[in-house]
Amino acid sequence: xxAPTTLYDKIWDAHVAHEAEDGTCLLYIDRHLVHxxxxxxxxxxxxxxxxxxRAPEKTIAVxxxxxxxxxxxxxxxxxxxxxxxxxxxxxxxADFGIHYYPVSDVRQGIVHIVGPEQGWTLPGMTVVCGDSHxxxxxxxxxxAHGIGTSEVEHVLATQTLIQKKSKNMKVEITGKLSxxxxxxxxxxxxxGKTGTxxxxxxxxxxxxxxxxxxxxxxxxxxxxxxxxxxARAGLIAPDEKTFEYCKGRPHAPxxxxxxxxVAYWKTLFSDGDAFFDKVVTIRGEDIAPVVxxxxxxxxxxxxxxxxxxxxxxxxxxxxxxSRSLDYMGLTVGTPLSDIVIxxxxxGSCTNxxxxxxxxxxxxxKGKKVKDGMRAMVVPGSGLVRAQxxxxxxxxxxKDAGFExxxxxxxxxxxxxPDQLQPGERCAATSNRNFEGRQGRGGRTHLMSPAMAAAxxxxxxxxxxxxxx
Amino acid sequence: MDKFEKxxxxxxxxxxxxxxxxxxxxxxxxxxxKRSGLGVNLFDEMRYxxxxxxxxxxxxxxxxxxxxxxxxxxxxxxxxxxxxxAPWAIKDFGIRCVISTSFADIFYNNCFKNGILPIVLxxxxxxxxxxxxxxxxxxxxxxxxxxxxxxxxxxxxxxxEIDAFKKHxxxxxxxxxxxxxxxxSSIESYEAxxxxxxxxx
Ligand code: SF4
Numbered sequence: 067x068x069a070p071t072t073l074y075d076k077i078w079d080a081h082v083a084h085e086a087e088d089g090t091c092l093l094y095i096d097r098h099l100v101h102x103x104x105x106x107x108x109x110x111x112x113x114x115x116x117x118x119x120r121a122p123e124k125t126i127a128v129x130x131x132x133x134x135x136x137x138x139x140x141x142x143x144x145x146x147x148x149x150x151x152x153x154x155x156x157x158x159x160a161d162f163g164i165h166y167y168p169v170s171d172v173r174q175g176i177v178h179i180v181g182p183e184q185g186w187t188l189p190g191m192t193v194v195c196g197d198s199h200x201x202x203x204x205x206x207x208x209x210a211h212g213i214g215t216s217e218v219e220h221v222l223a224t225q226t227l228i229q230k231k232s233k234n235m236k237v238e239i240t241g242k243l244s245x246x247x248x249x250x251x252x253x254x255x256x257x258g259k260t261g262t263x264x265x266x267x268x269x270x271x272x273x274x275x276x277x278x279x280x281x282x283x284x285x286x287x288x289x290x291x292x293x294x295x296x297a298r299a300g301l302i303a304p305d306e307k308t309f310e311y312c313k314g315r316p317h318a319p320x321x322x323x324x325x326x327x328v329a330y331w332k333t334l335f336s337d338g339d340a341f342f343d344k345v346v347t348i349r350g351e352d353i354a355p356v357v358x359x360x361x362x363x364x365x366x367x368x369x370x371x372x373x374x375x376x377x378x379x380x381x382x383x384x385x386x387x388s389r390s391l392d393y394m395g396l397t398v399g400t401p402l403s404d405i406v407i408x409x410x411x412x413g414s415c416t417n418x419x420x421x422x423x424x425x426x427x428x429x430x431k432g433k434k435v436k437d438g439m440r441a442m443v444v445p446g447s448g449l450v451r452a453q454x455x456x457x458x459x460x461x462x463x464k465d466a467g468f469e470x471x472x473x474x475x476x477x478x479x480x481x482x483p484d485q486l487q488p489g490e491r492c493a494a495t496s497n498r499n500f501e502g503r504q505g506r507g508g509r510t511h512l513m514s515p516a517m518a519a520a521x522x523x524x525x526x527x528x529x530x531x532x533x534x
Numbered sequence: 535m536d537k538f539e540k541x542x543x544x545x546x547x548x549x550x551x552x553x554x555x556x557x558x559x560x561x562x563x564x565x566x567x568k569r570s571g572l573g574v575n576l577f578d579e580m581r582y583x584x585x586x587x588x589x590x591x592x593x594x595x596x597x598x599x600x601x602x603x604x605x606x607x608x609x610x611x612x613x614x615x616x617x618x619x620a621p622w623a624i625k626d627f628g629i630r631c632v633i634s635t636s637f638a639d640i641f642y643n644n645c646f647k648n649g650i651l652p653i654v655l656x657x658x659x660x661x662x663x664x665x666x667x668x669x670x671x672x673x674x675x676x677x678x679x680x681x682x683x684x685x686x687x688x689x690x691x692x693x694x695e696i697d698a699f700k701k702h703x704x705x706x707x708x709x710x711x712x713x714x715x716x717x718x719s720s721i722e723s724y725e726a727x728x729x730x731x732x733x734x735x
Contacts, residue, residue, distance in 0.1 A: 083717075083720050083721050083724035084717045084720035084721070084724075086699070088697075088698050088699055090697075090699045092714055092717055092720065092721065094721070094724050094725075094728070096735045103564050103565075103617075104616065104617065104618065106567035107567065107568065107569050107618075110567070115711070117711075120721075124735075131564075132565070145565075147565035147566070148565055150565075150567060151565055151567060154567050188734070188735075190732075191735065196616055196618075197615070197616055198614070198615045198616040198640060211640075212615075212616035212640050213616060213640065213643075214616055214617075214618035214621075214640060214643060214644035214647060215569075215618040215644075216618060216644065216647035216648070217643065217644075217647070219711065220710060220711050220714065223711050223714075223715065224711065224714045224715060224718075224721060225721065225725075226714060226721060228699075228710055228714065230697065262552055262610055262613055263552075263609060263610040263613070263636055263638075266610070266636060266637075266638065266639060267639070296610070296613065296638060296639070297639075298639050318734075319733075319734035323733060323734050324734075326733075326734070327732075327734045330732065362552050362554075381551075382549065382550070382551035382608045382609055383551065385549070385550065385551075386550065386551050386552060386608075389550070479561050479615075480561065481561045481562070481564065481565070488584070498554075498556070498614065498615075500554045500556040500557065500614060501556065501557060501579065502556055502557075502560055502579050503556050506560070506579055506584070507584075
């Protein structure tokens with residue numbers, strides 16, 4: 067009898083192309099996603115060494131970080147450096163013969179939304195990208211993680227990655243979520259509990275009824291932020307919902323190949339008695355709608371709480387919390403729901419999918435954003451945008467006073483012109499609240515799309531349950 | 535890749551925890567298509583004010599730390615994005631070694647590709663090295679990769695762990711793409727196997 071194994075063990079074992087005596091492996095990569103910011107130096111390295119892309123048919127590129135999301139793209143990209151970076155990707159994709167979704171293509175969008183949408187991401191695969199939020203693809207039961215530019219070059223040249231195996235960690239969310247609580251609240255609450263380094267050295271598998279009950283969109287939101295918890299990757303075992311999502315996507319298998327694939331995918335789960343090095347369990351009922359108050363994604367509290375005091379913490383966190391509060395301009399003891407905001411950003415690879423837009427629109431329907439509020443929706447891909455228009459969501463946003471943008475990363479990291487000014491305070495559905503993340507001096511509170519929509523209406527951080 | 539063998543240098547103390555990649559190199563500098571030239575913007579938002587003037591309180595702006603070659607930092611250094619611009623900026627500034635209690639995974643890997651040695655030590659030892667670093671130019675800290683030791687200016691020796699393969703590559707400045715390409719036949723046979731077993735991949 068073989069020893070019981072985890073889902074991670076199984077995917078790992080199926081991808082070892084070479085193992086050295088010390089356990090260093092060449093892990094074979096099934097899908098390599100590429101964007102414009104972390105790839106130019108890698109392609110340049112290939113050129114200089116006279117190397118080719120080993121498996122161009124497994125390599126997909128799309129520009130997302132730098133692209134303008136304002137409505138007229140025919141004018142091109144104004145910022146010269148951004149334009150050069152996108153043009154470099156245009157050229158690299160053409161020169162090396164990889165699949166490409168240029169800015170002009172309706173399928174263009176954030177790489178982590180485009181991959182699953184086009185059926186590139188499938189269960190049991192290894193997926194890498196020069197981007198930490200590659201963890202998103204773990205929602206399909208794919209081993210997916212971010213890599214640096216040197217590793218991008220390594221994968222382009224060899225279709226493998228030099229890796230040592232991580233440890234197994236299980237995060238179980240039992241029971242049911244209460245109304246108003248979403249996948250974003252799960253993933254933020256987990257980081258709030260384990261800290262931003264709690265997952266370092268591990269691959270996390272998310273299990274439990276509350277996870278199984280999530281849609282594929284929700285599962286992607288949960289896995290997306292595995293990296294904020296320090297983990298190499300997040301995983302969720304594939305099930306009927308996964309297969310249903312993948313079926314019929316442009317690059318998913320068809321016909322007999324589909325049947326063979328599904329039969330294989332059904333073997334991808336952790337054995338009941340498999341060993342995990344670390345286990346965290348949270349009751350779904352105990353999760354509230356949460357927001358972040360500080361400048362680390364672990365600075366998470368229920369919306370009903372007050373701004374904490376640095377003295378509530380210990381160790382290095384005391385200084386870090388006091389620096390955060392200073393940066394965020396917050397006073398100890400203020401109810402979080404009294405914090406006034408001036409900007410709302412709905413989008414990103416965490417929450418830029420159709421379900422996220424539906425959740426926000428459900429709150430906004432028939433309402434207006436607070437006077438003076440700058441509010442924008444940036445769909446995760448051109449196809450999400452088109453679907454939202456078809457479903458009437460775009461009109462709800464526009465009627466409420468939101469800007470309805472084109473797809474891209476936008477104000478998630480503010481590399482394009484969508485930025486906060488110093489001191490501006492934003493309710494954001496993205497994944498990072500680091501100092502300066504959304505623009506130098508800008509202040510970010512992370513939350514779910516429904517919570518961000520509620521904040522847009524009241525002009526303050528708001529408990530969405532009061533508006534349901 | 536650049537080698538790393540030994541280093542004896544000034545260490546800049548940065549006791550803050552969770553120093554993230556946005557702090558190390560803000561995104562406005564990610565638009566480059568080169569690897570070089572990022573050193574002037576290392577820790578940009580902490581190092582300069584809005585008008586580009588130096589913030590005299592920031593450690594790397596203090597005269598005694600301007601030529602620091604080591605950073606001693608709080609827990610979880612390098613968390614955040616996968617941007618290799620972070621180690622590129624660190625290296626370009628002249629830092630060759632970072633010492634902390636823990637590093638974020640991707641950042642840690644990225645260091646090795648750029649001839650930078652990230653060293654993990656237990657909390658009390660990082661505190662000891664930090665105290666040493668606070669002495670500025672009066673304290674040179676020695677790092678020896680072969681021996682896997684950090685030696686404080688007072689002669690205290692701390693041993694650190696490191697993966698044998700990573701150590702080997704760093705000591706010899708090996709290009710790991712060439713190393714992996716030497717295993718092409720393993721990659722080819724793996725590809726042949728999955729083409730049969732999982733043709734949809
Ligand atoms: S949306 Fe944000 S987190 Fe996601 S890939 Fe873009 S910049 Fe990174």
